[in-house]
Amino acid sequence: MVELLAQTGLNAVYAASYISLVAVGLVLIFGVMGVVNFAHGELFMAGAYAVVALYADMHVPFFVAVAIGMAFVGLLGLLMEWALFRPLKDNPLGGLVASIGFLMILQSLAVMGFGVRMEHIPPVTQEVVRFTDKVGLPVARLYVIVAAVVFLTALWYFLKRTRFGWALRASAQDPEAAALQGISITQTARIAMFIGAALAGVAGALTAPLVSVNPHMGHSVIVTAFIVIIVGGVGSLEGAILASVAYAFVHTFVTTFWDGVLADIVGLSLMLIVLIVKPTGLFGSADRA
Amino acid sequence: MTDFLEVRNLTMRFGGLTAVDSLSFKVEHGSIHGLIGPNGAGKTTTFNMISGFYTPTEGQILLRGEDISGLKMHEVARRGVVRTFQHSTLFAELTVLENALVGTHMPFRPNIFAAIIGWDKEDRRGAEARAREALDFFGLLHLAEERAGDLSHGHQRALGMAVAYASHPDVILLDEPFTGMNPEETKHMMGLMRRLKEDGITILLVEHDMQAIMGLCDTITCMSFGKFLAEGGPTEIRNHPAVIEAYLGGARHVA
Amino acid sequence: MRNLLIFVLGSVALIALPYGLSFSQQEILVFLVINILLVTSYRLMTLTGEWSLGHVVIMGVGAYASALYTKELGIYVPVSMILGGVTAALLAVLLSFPLFRMKGFYFLIGSFAAGEIIRLIWKRFREPFGGVRGISGIDPMPDFSIGIYQFDFFEPVSYYYFAGVIVIASLWVLWRIEKSPVGLTFHAVHWQDKLAQASGVNLRAYRTLAFAIASGFAGLAGALQAHYVGTVNPNSFDIEVMVFVLTWAIVGGTATFYGPILGCIVLTVLNEIVLREMGLEQARPLIYGAIMILSILFLPDGLESLVQKVTRRRSAPKPEEKAAT
Numbered sequence: 118m119v120e121l122l123a124q125t126g127l128n129a130v131y132a133a134s135y136i137s138l139v140a141v142g143l144v145l146i147f148g149v150m151g152v153v154n155f156a157h158g159e160l161f162m163a164g165a166y167a168v169v170a171l172y173a174d175m176h177v178p179f180f181v182a183v184a185i186g187m188a189f190v191g192l193l194g195l196l197m198e199w200a201l202f203r204p205l206k207d208n209p210l211g212g213l214v215a216s217i218g219f220l221m222i223l224q225s226l227a228v229m230g231f232g233v234r235m236e237h238i239p240p241v242t243q244e245v246v247r248f249t250d251k252v253g254l255p256v257a258r259l260y261v262i263v264a265a266v267v268f269l270t271a272l273w274y275f276l277k278r279t280r281f282g283w284a285l286r287a288s289a290q291d292p293e294a295a296a297l298q299g300i301s302i303t304q305t306a307r308i309a310m311f312i313g314a315a316l317a318g319v320a321g322a323l324t325a326p327l328v329s330v331n332p333h334m335g336h337s338v339i340v341t342a343f344i345v346i347i348v349g350g351v352g353s354l355e356g357a358i359l360a361s362v363a364y365a366f367v368h369t370f371v372t373t374f375w376d377g378v379l380a381d382i383v384g385l386s387l388m389l390i391v392l393i394v395k396p397t398g399l400f401g402s403a404d405r406a
Numbered sequence: 407m408t409d410f411l412e413v414r415n416l417t418m419r420f421g422g423l424t425a426v427d428s429l430s431f432k433v434e435h436g437s438i439h440g441l442i443g444p445n446g447a448g449k450t451t452t453f454n455m456i457s458g459f460y461t462p463t464e465g466q467i468l469l470r471g472e473d474i475s476g477l478k479m480h481e482v483a484r485r486g487v488v489r490t491f492q493h494s495t496l497f498a499e500l501t502v503l504e505n506a507l508v509g510t511h512m513p514f515r516p517n518i519f520a521a522i523i524g525w526d527k528e529d530r531r532g533a534e535a536r537a538r539e540a541l542d543f544f545g546l547l548h549l550a551e552e553r554a555g556d557l558s559h560g561h562q563r564a565l566g567m568a569v570a571y572a573s574h575p576d577v578i579l580l581d582e583p584f585t586g587m588n589p590e591e592t593k594h595m596m597g598l599m600r601r602l603k604e605d606g607i608t609i610l611l612v613e614h615d616m617q618a619i620m621g622l623c624d625t626i627t628c629m630s631f632g633k634f635l636a637e638g639g640p641t642e643i644r645n646h647p648a649v650i651e652a653y654l655g656g657a658r659h660v661a
Numbered sequence: 662m663r664n665l666l667i668f669v670l671g672s673v674a675l676i677a678l679p680y681g682l683s684f685s686q687q688e689i690l691v692f693l694v695i696n697i698l699l700v701t702s703y704r705l706m707t708l709t710g711e712w713s714l715g716h717v718v719i720m721g722v723g724a725y726a727s728a729l730y731t732k733e734l735g736i737y738v739p740v741s742m743i744l745g746g747v748t749a750a751l752l753a754v755l756l757s758f759p760l761f762r763m764k765g766f767y768f769l770i771g772s773f774a775a776g777e778i779i780r781l782i783w784k785r786f787r788e789p790f791g792g793v794r795g796i797s798g799i800d801p802m803p804d805f806s807i808g809i810y811q812f813d814f815f816e817p818v819s820y821y822y823f824a825g826v827i828v829i830a831s832l833w834v835l836w837r838i839e840k841s842p843v844g845l846t847f848h849a850v851h852w853q854d855k856l857a858q859a860s861g862v863n864l865r866a867y868r869t870l871a872f873a874i875a876s877g878f879a880g881l882a883g884a885l886q887a888h889y890v891g892t893v894n895p896n897s898f899d900i901e902v903m904v905f906v907l908t909w910a911i912v913g914g915t916a917t918f919y920g921p922i923l924g925c926i927v928l929t930v931l932n933e934i935v936l937r938e939m940g941l942e943q944a945r946p947l948i949y950g951a952i953m954i955l956s957i958l959f960l961p962d963g964l965e966s967l968v969q970k971v972t973r974r975r976s977a978p979k980p981e982e983k984a985a986t
Contacts, residue, residue, distance in 0.1 A: 153766070153769075200954075201954065201958075204958055205957065205958065205961075208957075208961060210712070210911065211911070211957045211961060214907065214908060214911050214912075214953060214957050215953070215954050215957050215958070217904050217907070217908065217950075217953065218908075218949075218950040218951065218952075218953035218954035218957070219950065219954065220950070221946040221947065221949060221950030221953070222946070222947050222950040222951060222954075224946060225943070225944060225945070225946040225947035225950065226947065228943060228946075229943050229944065229947070336900070340777065340900075343770060343773070343774075344774070347767075347770055347774075351766070378781055378784050378785045379785060381777070381781050382778055382781045382782065382785065385774045385777050385778045385781070386778060388770075388774050389759060389771060389774045389775060389778070392759075392762075392763055392767055392770070392771045392774070393759045393762050393763075393771075457859065459855075478858070478863075479855070479858040479859055480858045480859075480860075480861050480862055480863050480864070483858070483859055483860060483861040484861050488859060488860070488861075489859050490859075491855065491856060491859070495853055495855065495856050496853065496856065497848070497849055497852045497853050497856065497857075498852065498853075499848070499852050500845075500848060500849070500852065504845060504848075507842065507845055508845060508846065508849040508856075508857060508860050508862070509860050511842075511846060511849075511857075511860050511861050511862050512860070512861035514842070516841065516842035516843045516845075516846060517843075518838060518841070518843045518870065518874075521837060521838060521841030521842065521843050522834055522837045522838060522841070524837075526841070526842070529842075530841075530842065533842065569856070569860060570859070570860075573860055573861060
C-alpha cells in the first residue's frame with residue numbers, strides 16, 4: 118500500500134510538471150494581453166508533433182528535436198500575437214474566437230500532415246530510476262520533471278530579476294501605467310506570447326514519447342489548464358503552479374484508486390467550488406477579468 | 407409630521423477604517439433634505455447604505471418605521487426609495503425613451519407570459535405614457551428617440567433623474583446632482599426639484615458644495631469625518647461654528 | 662399588405678426549399694433548422710450580458726431527458742420533447758444558484774465546468790444514461806397525416822417541415838420576449854446592472870429568467886435532434902459543438918435578432934455544402950478556422966453589420982419612407 122501511494126505520488130509529480138508548464142504560459146498570456154488563448158492545448162500538440170517529425174521520422178537526436186520544437190512553438194506564439202491578438206486587443210471575446218479559429222487550423226494541419234491516427238514514438242530511453250522493487254520513475258518522465266523545474270525557475274528569475282521581467286509584470290498589472298512609464302506594450306506582449314507558447318511547446322515535445330500523440334490531444338490539456346488557472350487565480354503564476362500540483366495529486370490519486378472519469382468530475386467540481394466560494398481563485402486578485 | 411425616513415446609529419467600517427460612525431438623523435416627509443460635509447466625511451457611504459448598495463455594519467435605516475437596512479437595492483427601491491448615481495450612469499446604448507421605460511419597471515411590472523400572448527397592451531401603453539410624462543417633466547421629450555449616450559452632459563443628468571422619477575418614488579436620493587453643471591443648468595435643476603417637492607416627493611441629496619444647496623434645502627445635516635456635526639435650516643448651518651470650522655479646516659488640510 | 666406578400670413568398674420558399682436538394686443536403690437542412698433555434702436561444706442569454714459555454718450541454722440535457730421520457734416512461738414523443746425543454750429550463754434554474762455568483766470571464770469558465778461535469782455524469786453512469794455510448798434506439802416521431810400532407814419521419818423533408826414549424830413558433834416566442842418590456846429589462850441588466858437595480862429590477866431573477874428561457878429552447882432543440890437522429894451520446898454535445906454555436910453568434914453578430922441566425926446559415930452552408938462540394942474534406946476545419954479569424958478581424962460587428970449597412974443606405978435617401986413602413 119505504501120508502495121502504491123509512493124508510486125502514485127511520483128506519477129502525480131510528473132503530471133504536475135507538464136500541467137504547470139502549460140498553465141503558467143496560459144496565465145502569462147492572459148496576464149499581459151487579457152485574452153484567453155483557447156489554442157494553448159494545440160500549441161502543446163504542435164510541440165509533440167515537432168518531436169514526431171524530427172525525432173521519430175527524421176531521426177534527429179531527441180533533445181535537439183525538443184529544442185527545435187520549443188523554438189518552433191514559440192514562433193507560432195509570435196505569429197498568433199502578430200496576426201490575432203494585437204489587432205484584436207480591444208476585443209477580448211474576438212481574441213477568444215480568433216484563438217479558436219487558430220486551434221482549428223493547427224488541428225487541421227496536424228491531420229493533413231500526419232493523419233488522424235495516433236502516433237507512437239520509439240521510446241527515448243527505457244531506463245527507470247528504481248527506488249524499490251515496485252516504485253520507480255521512468256527517466257523519460259524525469260526529463261519532464263527536470264524541464265519543469267529548470268524552466269519555471271528560469272522564468273521566475275527572468276520575471277523578478279531582469280528589466281524585461283519587470284516590464285512584463287508592470288504591464289500585466291496596469292497596461293496604461295506601464296505604457297506611461299515607457300514600456301512598450303507590443304514588446305512585452307511579444308515576449309509573453311513567445312515564452313508562454315514555448316513552455317507549452319516544450320511540455321508537448323517532452324511528453325510526446327510518453328503519450329499517444331494525436332491531433333485532438335490538446336483538448337484535455339486545455340481543460341486541465343483552465344481548471345488549474347481558475348483554482349490558482351487567473352493572473353497568478355505562483356497560484357497556477359501550486360494549483361497544478363494540487364490538481365495533479367488529486368487527479369492522479371482518484372484515477373489510481375477509482376477511475377479517470379470520476380477524477381475528471383472531481384477536478385471540475387473542485388474548480389466549480391473554488392469559483393463559487395472565491396471567484397478570483399485561491400491565490401488570485403485578478404483585476405483584469 | 408411622522409418619522410418618515412430615519413437613520414439611527416448608522417455605522418460603516420471598511421476593515422479598520424470607520425467611514426460612518428454612529429450617524430443619526432431624520433428626514434421629514436415632503437421635504438428637501440441635504441446631507442453635506444467636506445470631502446471624505448462619509449456622505450456617499452451613508453447614501454449608499456440608505457439605497458441598499460452597502461449593508462451597514464451597525465445601525466438601522468427606518469422607512470415609515472420599517473427597518474430597511476441590509477435590503478438589496480431593488481428591494482429598497484420597491485419600498486419607494488429610488489436613487490440616482492454620480493456621473494452619468496445611464497443605459498447609454500438604449501434610447502432616451504427606453505431609459506425612462508426601464509424606470510417604469512416597478513409600477514408596470516413586466517409579465518413574460520402576458521408579453522408573449524400580447525395581453526399586456528394596457529400595461530405597455532401605461533408604461534409608455536408614464537415614461538413620456540417623466541421625460542416631459544425634465545424637458546427631454548423632444549429627445550425621446552435619441553441614443554442616451556449621445557446626449558449632452560446636462561441632459562444626461564436630467565435623464566438620470568427622469569428614470570428615477572418614472573418609477574413614482576416616495577423618496578428620491580440624489581448623489582451630487584449639481585456636479586459639472588453650469589450656473590444656469592443648476593438653477594434650472596433646482597426649479598425641477600422644487601416641483602418634485604410640490605408633487606409630494608421627498609428628496610434627500612448629497613452635496614459637497616455647500617453653497618449650491620443653501621437656497622434649496624429645508625433641512626441640512628452636516629457631517630464630518632463620519633460623524634454627525636450639525637443639523638438645521640440653511641441659515642443656521644451657514645452660521646454654525648462647527649460647520650465653518652469643518653469646511654475651513656478641511657480646506658486647510660486640502661491646501 | 663407588403664408584409665403579407667413577404668410572408669406568403671417566404672412560406673412558399675421555405676416549403677419548396679428541400680426539393681432542390683440532395684438527400685444528404687436535406688439532412689443538413691434539418692440540422693440547420695434545429696441549430697437556428699439553438700443559436701437564437703443562445704442569443705437571448707447573451708442579452709443579459711453573460712456568455713455561457715454550457716449551452717450545448719443544456720441542449721443535450723433536453724435531448725437525454727426527452728429520450729429517457731419516451732424510453733423509460735413511454736411518454737408520447739411530442740409531449741416528451743416539450744418535457745425535455747422544461748427539464749433543461751429547470752436544470753438551468755438549479756445551475757443558476759452556483760453560476761450566477763460569477764460574472765464575465767468567470768461565468769464563462771464556470772458554465773464550461775458545469776457543462777463538462779454534466780457530460781462526465783452521462784459518461785460515468787450507464788444507468789440510465791448509457792455511458793460513453795449513450796442512448797440509442799430512441800423512438801422516432803410517430804408518422805401522422807394532416808390531410809394534404811403525409812408526414813413520414815424517415816424522410817428528412819417531413820422532419821424538416823415538422824421541426825421547421827416548431828422552430829418558427831419558438832422563434833416567434835423568443836422574438837416577442839425580446840421586444841417586450843421583459844426584453845428591455847434584459848438589455849437594462851446588461852448595460853447598467855446597478856441602475857437597473859435602482860429602478861427595482863431584481864437582477865438575479867432576470868438573469869435566471871433569461872438563462873432558463875434560453876435553456877428551455879435549447880433543450881427543445883436537443884429533443885428535436887434526439888428524435889431525429891435516434892441516438893444521443895456525451896460526445897455529440899461537447900465543447901466543439903459549443904464552439905460552433907459561439908462562432909455562429911459572433912460571426913453573425915449579436916446586436917440584432919437575425920444576426921446569429923445569419924451566422925448559422927452562412928457558416929453551415931459554407932462548411933457543409935460549399936467546402937464539401939469542393940472536395941476539401943480534410944481541409945474543412947482549416948478553411949473554417951481561417952474564415953472565423955478573417956471575419957473577426959475584418960468584420961468585428963458581424964455579418965449583421967453588412968446587412969445594416971445595405972438597408973441603411975437604401976433607406977437613407979428617403980427617410981419618410983422608413984417612417985411610413
